[in-house]
Amino acid sequence: MTETLPVTDRSRLRRLHERGHFDRATINSILDAQPMCSVGYIIDGKPFVTPTLQWREGNHVYWHGSSASRALRNSRDAQVCLSVAILDGFVLARSGMHHSVNSRSVTLFGTASKVEDPAEKLDKLGRFVNGLFPGRYEGLRPDHAQDLKATMVLGMEISEGSAKMRTGGPVDEEEDYDLPIWAGVIPVHTSVGKPIPDPRNIKDVPMPDHVRSFRL
Amino acid sequence: MTETLPVTDRSRLRRLHERGHFDRATINSILDAQPMCSVGYIIDGKPFVTPTLQWREGNHVYWHGSSASRALRNSRDAQVCLSVAILDGFVLARSGMHHSVNSRSVTLFGTASKVEDPAEKLDKLGRFVNGLFPGRYEGLRPDHAQDLKATMVLGMEISEGSAKMRTGGPVDEEEDYDLPIWAGVIPVHTSVGKPIPDPRNIKDVPMPDHVRSFRL
Ligand SMILES: Cc1cc2nc3c(=O)[nH]c(=O)nc-3n(C[C@H](O)[C@H](O)[C@H](O)COP(=O)(O)OP(=O)(O)OC[C@H]3O[C@@H](n4cnc5c(N)ncnc54)[C@H](O)[C@@H]3O)c2cc1C
Ligand SMILES: Cc1cc2nc3c(=O)[nH]c(=O)nc-3n(C[C@H](O)[C@H](O)[C@H](O)COP(=O)(O)OP(=O)(O)OC[C@H]3O[C@@H](n4cnc5c(N)ncnc54)[C@H](O)[C@@H]3O)c2cc1C
Ligand code: HEM
Numbered sequence: 001m002t003e004t005l006p007v008t009d010r011s012r013l014r015r016l017h018e019r020g021h022f023d024r025a026t027i028n029s030i031l032d033a034q035p036m037c038s039v040g041y042i043i044d045g046k047p048f049v050t051p052t053l054q055w056r057e058g059n060h061v062y063w064h065g066s067s068a069s070r071a072l073r074n075s076r077d078a079q080v081c082l083s084v085a086i087l088d089g090f091v092l093a094r095s096g097m098h099h100s101v102n103s104r105s106v107t108l109f110g111t112a113s114k115v116e117d118p119a120e121k122l123d124k125l126g127r128f129v130n131g132l133f134p135g136r137y138e139g140l141r142p143d144h145a146q147d148l149k150a151t152m153v154l155g156m157e158i159s160e161g162s163a164k165m166r167t168g169g170p171v172d173e174e175e176d177y178d179l180p181i182w183a184g185v186i187p188v189h190t191s192v193g194k195p196i197p198d199p200r201n202i203k204d205v206p207m208p209d210h211v212r213s214f215r216l
Numbered sequence: 217m218t219e220t221l222p223v224t225d226r227s228r229l230r231r232l233h234e235r236g237h238f239d240r241a242t243i244n245s246i247l248d249a250q251p252m253c254s255v256g257y258i259i260d261g262k263p264f265v266t267p268t269l270q271w272r273e274g275n276h277v278y279w280h281g282s283s284a285s286r287a288l289r290n291s292r293d294a295q296v297c298l299s300v301a302i303l304d305g306f307v308l309a310r311s312g313m314h315h316s317v318n319s320r321s322v323t324l325f326g327t328a329s330k331v332e333d334p335a336e337k338l339d340k341l342g343r344f345v346n347g348l349f350p351g352r353y354e355g356l357r358p359d360h361a362q363d364l365k366a367t368m369v370l371g372m373e374i375s376e377g378s379a380k381m382r383t384g385g386p387v388d389e390e391e392d393y394d395l396p397i398w399a400g401v402i403p404v405h406t407s408v409g410k411p412i413p414d415p416r417n418i419k420d421v422p423m424p425d426h427v428r429s430f431r432l
């Protein structure tokens with residue numbers, strides 16, 4: 001398995017291509033940092049985008065939902081585009097055009113396939129739960145057969161796509177640096193608040209480590 | 217102008233439809249809370265998704281980029297899907313299937329149009345900057361004519377689409393509430409860090425209020 005994705009006509013960055021990355025290490029680090037993603041697919045020749053959660057296992061990315069989901073049914077065995085974007089900050093420059101954002105993003109292209117084998121599907125769902133909350137899956141009420149039947153897991157090989165990143169301060173026109181304009185970066189972070197126990201938790205059930213130390 | 221969007225075949229929520237909203241007030245509040253969005257469009261019959269920033273003015277939504285942008289050129293006068301999604305928390309239940317996220321999201325459909333008139337384009341870009349950073353635009357180095365020429369602004373009427381929201385704790389099967397499993401919500405927030413002034417700012421330029429009090 002090569003460590004760098006091929007640059008295809010679909011994935012070649014044309015705008016600010018110096019911000020582009022095709023190595024798996026960069027792509028994987030962004031996928032692993034943000035489960036929320038947007039999946040693009042087509043129904044009747046028109047574009048649709050659905051926000052969902054992705055998880056990665058090796059060189060594949062997965063997402064899940066109802067077996068009856070319109071998004072999943074129209075993504076299955078079809079071309080999709082999966083996008084993850086993380087906003088790291090606003091970049092304020094001395095002219096409008098040089099404003100920007102610091103960000104990390106990944107765009108993946110391919111054909112989504114349904115995970116057909118029930119044991120494999122169960123394994124993927126367990127890894128999804130444990131990927132977010134290590135060790136949680138084994139402590140849950142085991143899935144009912146009908147829950148698993150009602151669930152579709154789609155997967156896609158990470159074989160075509162790109163990452164794009166911007167970091168650092170504003171880059172202005174040389175002559176604009178003398179202007180009395182505040183320029184700089186406003187960082188943006190995602191943070192996790194204090195866990196809120198369900199009032200119906202049974203008495204004295206301890207807060208697990210995977211909740212207490214959850215970070216995004 | 218009606219206060220509620222029509223429910224079309226494209227925008228009708230089939231899954232968990234009780235979480236759906238079609239009133240403009242809800243849709244607008246989500247668009248206004250999160251500038252980051254994902255735009256879906258089609259090239260050669262294949263789906264593409266591009267992360268970008270949107271801003272709203274009345275019943276229109278706008279986004280911008282290079283006049284040469286592949287995303288914008290293929291969205292212009294074409295069907296697009298614009299999606300905004302905000303992750304508010306992870307919902308941990310007593311069984312795998314009842315895990316969820318708290319979230320607010322909007323999906324909009326329509327045909328994107330280029331803002332052709334140069335004065336109107338300038339006005340839209342100024343509102344974009346000032347929408348994020350009130351009063352900033354007028355203090356910037358005025359845009360060069362070539363900067364404006366290099367910029368495309370696309371707009372779309374908010375006329376077809378939906379919002380979806382989930383709040384609150386887990387909802388489990390009645391018989392599972394007796395299990396000794398920690399259930400609850402882990403809230404997720406977006407926060408803004410301490411602004412980082414550009415080292416090349418001229419001496420004593422004050423940090424403006426629109427930076428100091430910026431919130432997302
Ligand atoms: C942060 C986040 C994470 C999510 N994670 C998952 C996940 O892991 N698995 C999962 O199955 N679902 C997830 N969802 C919900 C997902 O976006 C869909 O709502 C759901 O999958 C149903 O899809 P569908 O195509 O079957 O919906 P349908 O109800 O068939 O969609 C029909 C129409 O309803 C509207 N609609 C559907 N979803 C949304 C939405 N989210 N916002 C606004 N309008 C909408 C659109 O107009 C759409 O065209 C997540 C949503 C958010 C915001
Ligand atoms: C949070 C965020 C906000 C942004 N806001 C704006 C904005 O307001 N205006 C704006 O013009 N752009 C914005 N961008 C950048 C935007 O996503 C595109 O990279 C840019 O607009 C160029 O688009 P294009 O279609 O012309 O790119 P091209 O370079 O022609 O795209 C060709 C290929 O490059 C790859 N590619 C392009 N963009 C990305 C990406 N972001 N991540 C991974 N791969 C990519 C894809 O494979 C794509 O098919 C933002 C990005 C992020 C992450
Ligand atoms: C707060 C205000 C603004 C923000 C946050 C912002 C953000 C961005 C971002 C993130 C990009 C993409 C860069 C990339 O591809 O990596 C971009 C591109 C661009 N923006 Fe803006 N922008 C702002 C205002 C403006 C204004 C006012 C103009 C015009 C006067 C403008 C003109 C452009 C142009 C021409 C590009 C394309 C650059 C290129 O691909 O070469 N922007 N903007």
Ligand code: HEM
Nearest residue numbers: 065066125129143147148150151231232312313315316317
């Ligand atoms: C941490 C783990 C999980 C999270 C965060 C999660 C999150 C979600 C979210 C956000 C939805 C969309 C709900 C909506 O449309 O509003 C969803 C739907 C669904 N999930 Fe999960 N999920 C998880 C684990 C699982 C597991 C393990 C299963 C199966 C055993 C499962 C089965 C389903 C099914 C069947 C649906 C469709 C519900 C419906 O539309 O009626 N999920 N999930």
